[in-house]
Amino acid sequence: MSQCFSVHGIDVWDVATTVAQLFYQTAGAMVVVTGRPHGIRDLERDEYDVDLPTYQEFVGELTRRYLEGRHRVLVPLIEGFLPTALALLRKAGGDVPLLAETAARDPKKARDLRDGRSDITQAKRLLALADGLATSISA
Numbered sequence: 001m002s003q004c005f006s007v008h009g010i011d012v013w014d015v016a017t018t019v020a021q022l023f024y025q026t027a028g029a030m031v032v033v034t035g036r037p038h039g040i041r042d043l044e045r046d047e048y049d050v051d052l053p054t055y056q057e058f059v060g061e062l063t064r065r066y067l068e069g070r071h072r073v074l075v076p077l078i079e080g081f082l083p084t085a086l087a088l089l090r091k092a093g094g095d096v097p098l099l100a101e102t103a104a105r106d107p108k109k110a111r112d113l114r115d116g117r118s119d120i121t122q123a124k125r126l127l128a129l130a131d132g133l134a135t136s137i138s139a
Helices: 017-034 052-068 074-091 097-104 119-136
Strands: 002-007 010-016 040-042 047-050
Touching: 002 017, 010 017, 010 074, 017 040, 017 052, 017 074, 052 074, 052 097, 052 119, 074 119, 097 119
Parallel strands: 002 047
Antiparallel strands: 002 010, 040 047
């Protein structure tokens, strides 16, 4: 069995039921991190409706928290969810400009975070992870 995520009535991700439910529930948990609604509505018919502007703001704020993150537990927790969230956002036609801007910034202007990481290396890592999932996000 599978469940489908749709944007404006167009299916963008058809995924196994367990994965869909976990993704939806994890998005709900990440609301605590962002302080914003995630914009995904469970239609309870094996379907989820994604409000793209709300979802894009949610993923954008989660990305900001990730790129600025210094907490040794919070950053990996976000990283477990964010690449899939970003891949879905891109598949739906959205993006997070902050991510590309940070990845392209001059390395001399990098902000050191912790454990030898910088915001630039984190942005590049997140982009690579999301790119690796792009083919898995399909309808």
